[in-house]
Amino acid sequence: MAEETLFSKIIRKEIPADIVYEDGIVTAFRDISAQAPTHILIIPNKVIPTVNDVTQEDEAVLGRLFTVAAKIAKDEGISESGYRLIINCNKDGGQEVSHFHMHILGGRPLGRMLAK
Ligand code: AMP
Secondary structure, three states: OOOOOHHHHHHOOOOOOOEEEEOOOEEEEEOOOOOOOEEEEEEEOOOOOOHHHOOHHHHHHHHHHHHHHHHHHHHHOOOOOOEEEEOOOHHHHOOOOOOOOEEEEEOOOOOOOOOO
């Protein structure tokens, strides 16, 4: 079984987080170091360390991440203005927490996709 991170503790409510959505498959909470007016992380409740560890069995979970992202964007009032979904993988991707997570960022113009 994959090793747990602090995100599993957030799912189990063993450490505090501003949870905006949860169900049996995914949990979403505000990023502790927000980079935009809306910055929320959506994570599978199951530990999937990185995109490299995704299997066919996870396809329903991954689909749920997107339907929840769309719901959160609507709830946050950024559906029409726009937003960005980011999934980092490993060192060069800038992944700090080894529990698959999708960032949803919006509420201001986000500029170019990558810094030069
Ligand atoms: P990444 O760099 O893609 O792995 O993103 C990890 C994100 O987790 C960063 O944006 C952190 O600010 C965020 N983060 C780390 N610890 C916490 C926490 N306890 N509660 C909420 N967000 C966190």
